Amino acid sequence: MTVRFWTFVFIGLSFALYLLIAWISRVRDTKGFYVAGRGVPAAANGMATAADWMSAASFISMAGLISFMGYAGGMYLMGWTGGYVLLALLLAPYLRKFGHFTVPDFIGDRYASNIARLVAVVSALFVSFTYVAGQMRGVGVVFSRFLEVDINMGVAMGMCIVFVYATLGGMKGITWTQVAQYWVLITAFLIPAIAISIRLTGQALPQIGLGSELLEGGYLLDKLDRIHADLGFSSYTEAFDGPWDKANVFLVTLALMAGTAGLPHVIVRFYTVKNVRAARSSAFWALFFISLLYLTAPATAAFARYYMIDSLQARSAEQLPAWFRNWEKTGLILWLDDGDRRLRYSAGEDNEIFSYKAGKVVINGESMSLAQILGSHQEWIASNGSSGRDWRPVLQEANLSGPDRDIIVLAIPEMAELFPWIIALVAAGGLAAALSTASGLLLVISSAVAHDLYARVINPAASEKQRLLVGRSVIGVSVVIAGLFGIFPPGFVSQVVAFAFGLAAASFFPAIVLGIFSKRVGTVPAVMGMITGLTFTSFYIVASVYGGMAPWTLGLFRQGISPQGIGTVGMVLNFIVTLGMTPFCREPSDEVKKLVDLVREPEGEMSLLEIEKESPALRG
Amino acid sequence: MSDEKFSEAEPGLSEPPYLISVIQNTLKDYWRSNVKIMMVLLGFWAIAGLGCGVIFVDALNVFSLGGYPLGFWFAQQGSIIVFVILILIYALLLNRLETKYHTKIKALRKSARKDKA
Numbered sequence: 001m002t003v004r005f006w007t008f009v010f011i012g013l014s015f016a017l018y019l020l021i022a023w024i025s026r027v028r029d030t031k032g033f034y035v036a037g038r039g040v041p042a043a044a045n046g047m048a049t050a051a052d053w054m055s056a057a058s059f060i061s062m063a064g065l066i067s068f069m070g071y072a073g074g075m076y077l078m079g080w081t082g083g084y085v086l087l088a089l090l091l092a093p094y095l096r097k098f099g100h101f102t103v104p105d106f107i108g109d110r111y112a113s114n115i116a117r118l119v120a121v122v123s124a125l126f127v128s129f130t131y132v133a134g135q136m137r138g139v140g141v142v143f144s145r146f147l148e149v150d151i152n153m154g155v156a157m158g159m160c161i162v163f164v165y166a167t168l169g170g171m172k173g174i175t176w177t178q179v180a181q182y183w184v185l186i187t188a189f190l191i192p193a194i195a196i197s198i199r200l201t202g203q204a205l206p207q208i209g210l211g212s213e214l215l216e217g218g219y220l221l222d223k224l225d226r227i228h229a230d231l232g233f234s235s236y237t238e239a240f241d242g243p244w245d246k247a248n249v250f251l252v253t254l255a256l257m258a259g260t261a262g263l264p265h266v267i268v269r270f271y272t273v274k275n276v277r278a279a280r281s282s283a284f285w286a287l288f289f290i291s292l293l294y295l296t297a298p299a300t301a302a303f304a305r306y307y308m309i310d311s312l313q314a315r316s317a318e319q320l321p322a323w324f325r326n327w328e329k330t331g332l333i334l335w336l337d338d339g340d341r342r343l344r345y346s347a348g349e350d351n352e353i354f355s356y357k358a359g360k361v362v363i364n365g366e367s368m369s370l371a372q373i374l375g376s377h378q379e380w381i382a383s384n385g386s387s388g389r390d391w392r393p394v395l396q397e398a399n400l401s402g403p404d405r406d407i408i409v410l411a412i413p414e415m416a417e418l419f420p421w422i423i424a425l426v427a428a429g430g431l432a433a434a435l436s437t438a439s440g441l442l443l444v445i446s447s448a449v450a451h452d453l454y455a456r457v458i459n460p461a462a463s464e465k466q467r468l469l470v471g472r473s474v475i476g477v478s479v480v481i482a483g484l485f486g487i488f489p490p491g492f493v494s495q496v497v498a499f500a501f502g503l504a505a506a507s508f509f510p511a512i513v514l515g516i517f518s519k520r521v522g523t524v525p526a527v528m529g530m531i532t533g534l535t536f537t538s539f540y541i542v543a544s545v546y547g548g549m550a551p552w553t554l555g556l557f558r559q560g561i562s563p564q565g566i567g568t569v570g571m572v573l574n575f576i577v578t579l580g581m582t583p584f585c586r587e588p589s590d591e592v593k594k595l596v597d598l599v600r601e602p603e604g605e606m607s608l609l610e611i612e613k614e615s616p617a618l619r620g
Numbered sequence: 621m622s623d624e625k626f627s628e629a630e631p632g633l634s635e636p637p638y639l640i641s642v643i644q645n646t647l648k649d650y651w652r653s654n655v656k657i658m659m660v661l662l663g664f665w666a667i668a669g670l671g672c673g674v675i676f677v678d679a680l681n682v683f684s685l686g687g688y689p690l691g692f693w694f695a696q697q698g699s700i701i702v703f704v705i706l707i708l709i710y711a712l713l714l715n716r717l718e719t720k721y722h723t724k725i726k727a728l729r730k731s732a733r734k735d736k737a
Contacts, residue, residue: 066696074673074695081700082669088707089658089665093714207697211686219687237692239677250674257669277718280711287704298696517655600651602718 006424007146014184014428015161018435021180022165022173030467033170034101034447036272040175045278046285048178049269051185051432052440053080053290055131056138058297059185059433064405067301070228070236072244074298075253079501081287081294082253083260086509088283091261092270094516094599096279101271102444103264103508104452110515111523112592114457119530123507124264124448127500128441129482131265135438136486139431145330145410146427152487158435159483166439166446166479167472171272174439181432182289188429189293189409193300196416200307206299214306224306231309232347236302247557251565258571259501262508265437265444276603304408307415312353315343323414331356331370332410333403336377336392339384345402354395355404361394442482446475499541502567506533510574519596521578524585529578537570639732643725650721657713661706668694668702 027033040048058080066073098106104124108117136155143154165173197209201220214220224236234242240249260266269286270279311321320335320343327333334354335343345353361368373395379388395401413423450471455462462470507530514521514529541563543549551560561569588596635643672680677691685693 071677071692071695074692074699077696078669078673078699081703082665085662085665085703085706089661089710208686210697211688211693213687221687221689221692237681237689239681239691239695246674250670253670253674277711277715280707280714284704284707284711287707291700291704294700295697597647600654601647602650602721 003420003423004147006421007427010421010424010428011147011431014180014432017180018161018165018177021176022169025169025172025176027168027170027172028468030101030451030464030471032172033468033471034271034443034451035268036170036172036175038272038274040272040274042273042278042282043285044179045175045269045273045282047182047289048175048272048436049266049282049286050289050293051178051182051436052269053266053286053437054185054293054433055437056135056142056430056434058293059189059430060138060142060406060409063297063300063304064408065301066298067305067408068402068405069244070234070242071239072242072249073301075244075249076256077294077298079253079256080260081290082257084283084287084290086257086261087266087270088280088287090513090516091267092279092283093276095267095512096270096273097276097599097601097603098595099271101268101451102447103267103512104448105456106515107508107511107526108452108456110588110592110595111511111526112589113523113527116511116523116527116530117452117456119527119534120508120511121448121452123503123530123534124444124452127263127504128265128444128448129485131500132438132441132445132478132482133485135434135441136482138434139438140486142427142430142434146424155483155486158431158438158486159479162435162439162442163476163479166442166475170471170475171443174443175272177439178436181436184425184432185429185436186289186292188425188432189300190296191422192413192416192418192426193296193303195418195422196303196307196412197299199416200303206296206303210299210302220302220306224302227306227309231345236305245557245559248559248562248565251568252562255502255505255565255567255571258505258509259503259567262504262512263501264448264504264508265440268444268447269440300412301408304412304415308403308408309345311415312343313345316341321415323411326414327407327411331358331404332407334370334374336373336390336395337381338392339381349396351396351401352392353402354392354400355402355407356395356400357404360398360400363394438482442475442478445478446471449478450474499537499563499567502537502541502564502570503534505567506537506570506574510571510578514575514578516596516599518582519593520587521582522585522588525578525581528581529574532577533570533574536573537567540566540570635729636732636736639728642728646721646725646728650717653717654714657710657717661710664702665706669699673699 027037029037031037062073062076065076095103095106098109100106100109102124104117104120107120108114136158139158140151140155143149143157144151147154165177169176193206194204197203197206200214201209201212202215203209203212210220212220214223221237225238228234228236240246270282273279273282312324324333324335328335332355334356336352336354337343338350338352343352344350356370356373358369359367361373373391376388377391380390382388410426413426450467450473454470455467459466510533511526511530514526540549540552540561544551544560544563551562553560672691672694674695677695680691680694681689683690688697
């Protein structure tokens with residue numbers, strides 16, 4: 001049985017399962033469509049949130065990122081989990097108490113303004129579209145790597161699946177599919193991690209294995225530090241040894257935390273549970289299920305880093321392991337020898353390990369293929385430099401030194417010499433991660449347009465049936481747009497996804513927190529704060545990433561502020577502007593104050609039903 | 621965690637004004653306790669994540685936990701474990717607080733009805 005056969009079996013089975021769930025949980029009303037009828041049990045919602053949250057990037061790229069960054073990779077781990085504490089303590093229970101369907105709903109009603117609602121809708125759309133484009137691309141990448149089908153074909157297949165279950169079942173279909181997707185992706189992530197942990201340290205728990213001695217003696221992390229020092233890489237465990245200084249790690253961590261709490265597709269999940277108690281416990285379950293992957297990823301990262309270097313360094317072509325030969329074909333890792341027939345991986349000029357990306361290596365205006373590069377380099381070695389070309393400086397120039405970081409997760413089942421069906425399971429896991437996140441985001445897009453714009457602003461008199469129809473059509477159209485983004489990826493997408501957090505941190509997070517914890521903050525300061533945060537953050541990102549602006553040091557930091565961390569500054573500015581303007585602006589109306597009181601009361605003092613009755617949108 | 625336990629605690633519409641103001645004060649107490657719990661837990665959140673994981677990480681790395689340098693452990697394992705526990709504690713404490721205040725408000729209503737009779 002080949003890997004390809006098993007991959008077809010697993011992907012086919014998992015897709016059939018998702019479609020079956022979609023058929024069982026199809027819906028007939030907007031409440032079912034947007035908030036799954038508010039009937040999702042806390043633990044199930046936790047799993048769905050976890051699957052929603054963990055994207056193709058978390059599944060495929062995060063362990064690789066940590067593997068190459070060492071300590072500094074921890075900012076992603078802390079940022080993407082620490083945000084849930086903010087969410088659970090500051091936002092989720094109150095937003096659930098408030099009822100309604102979406103984040104712009106809360107902003108629009110709390111600040112009693114359609115302008116505030118529109119600002120929120122635009123931010124939600126912007127954040128979700130950039131994010132979803134990355135997911136669709138992820139679907140295509142998994143298909144092409146494991147099944148050797150065309151990337152675009154893969155994107156189209158992913159689109160069809162999401163189209164069916166999202167339009168049929170809305171949030172209900174999406175939620176229960178995500179529960180299934182969670183199990184697929186977590187199994188696919190844990191099995192290879194446990195296997196390689198046993199192989200290297202004899203410990204079954206990767207988290208223990210990471211802090212244990214290797215079977216061949218010596219602590220794993222000590223050895224990794226020594227290897228890194230020998231090869232000229234910055235230390236694996238020592239903090240602030242590499243390009244990341246303390247100020248930037250701090251800013252990025254905080255921006256990711258606040259951004260996580262402000263992302264609309266995460267917040268909206270807490271509207272689907274029965275009551276406030278369930279919202280609180282479901283936040284716990286969500287982080288619990290997420291932590292299973294996030295606590296394992298750093299272990300996978302270090303194991304794979306050690307194993308990779310150990311099995312490659314100073315080997316000759318005949319001694320190279322099978323996994324290297326398999327992945328060499330994809331260009332994720334390649335060896336360009338200097339002529340001594342011994343592989344050398346290092347941080348210096350003498351490095352011989354590279355990766356290849358189509359379109360990145362351009363000579364005289366012509367994009368070079370992988371085969372061209374390998375052939376010409378081979379010729380260079382064989383002829384002792386008289387013909388062909390030494391490609392190492394070229395690839396180094398193109399920033400392609402070292403293997404592609406995605407190889408860490410993709411190749412780990414082969415490094416651990418697991419059965420072919422486990423490799424296939426990783427493919428299904430990657431797809432589950434990408435599809436679950438994409439569907440959650442598509443629902444946010446659909447609700448922003450169909451609920452916040454159409455039902456609340458354009459045509460408040462629309463009947464239930466009309467609303468549902470608009471909701472379904474918008475989700476259908478968004479799937480197609482997202483798919484097109486995946487097939488023709490705009491160059492900025494991959495970078496912008498990382499910045500979506502900064503934008504969410506600088507816009508939504510302060511507006512929602514102040515909306516709940518202050519009764520005094522009114523419309524004008526909140527809108528100005530959001531606009532300030534958004535403009536400042538996007539200006540800094542655009543100017544420093546595309547405009548070539550030197551990062552600011554503000555006279556406080558040794559290094560300039562990374563554009564990934566600027567969201568923290570934007571958030572602080574938002575708070576300052578909002579709170580600074582508040583004493584000079586009108587107080588919110590008594591009605592709004594009553595609304596805030598209701599949201600703060602313990603549950604049951606006034607039943608949720610009555611809050612929903614008070615909202616005009618739900619009366620229809 | 622059970623649901624709909626408090627459905628009988630619906631407010632009556634014909635409550636006397638003094639009772640409403642007493643209940644409102646009780647609700648304010650509830651909010652204050654909630655904010656207090658929240659602040660303490662957020663303090664731990666900041667210490668574990670931003671403190672041990674970032675600001676004091678180099679100092680903590682002097683110590684070790686098995687094969688882990690302690691600061692590195694906090695950044696890649698410890699902080700996440702603390703976060704999960706914090707959310708659990710918050711959910712449990714708030715459930716208890718809610719129950720406590722429900723009982724209190726119910727008792728207030730009951731004694732008011734007795735006074736009337």
